[in-house]
Amino acid sequence: MAISTAPRPAHQDVLDALARCVAACEHCATACLGEDNLQMMVPCIRLDRDCADICRLTAAFIARGSDHAPHILKECIEICQKCHDECAQHQHAHCQACAAACQACLEACKSYK
Template identity: 65%
Template structure:
């Protein structure tokens, strides 16, 4: 089944949000691993990893115009919401930046889905 793909510029907003979320999650993971009490950050790290991976996968599906992009994106929204909630609990700058990136990503994905 061949799907006609819109020009990449039409998807640029969601692609940018997904890629910024990947970067914020990866940054948060690295910073959390350097925290003095890293064991308290395990939940955050695990969600960051899942969120970064699903956002990267979703960006690839959107970029190639996959017929499955919207299905993957719904999973992406769910993980971004969980990551946003977890990171928002922590006062560290990297966690707050990650929570903000997740929120922007959620909004961009919802807009893409219509």
């Protein structure tokens, strides 16, 4: 008898949102490095990196069914909100896409049970 290691469908939604957020944040940080006013983009780059890292960690905790996932989720929600707020201030397409991914991620994390 094979044991299924696939996440339950409810978990898959949050894992997908976390993965999209990681990709958007990594892309945004890299794209910000090419902007004309790099100094202005430093807070955005820092939050992008923090957000990508916490989303990766959160996904790992959820995927393994860790009892500590709820604690990590709280931090993930907080950092995603801060990253969203920072990126939303910039009109660059990569920042706007990142803000949208962060918003979707924090909403998915809030709905995780």
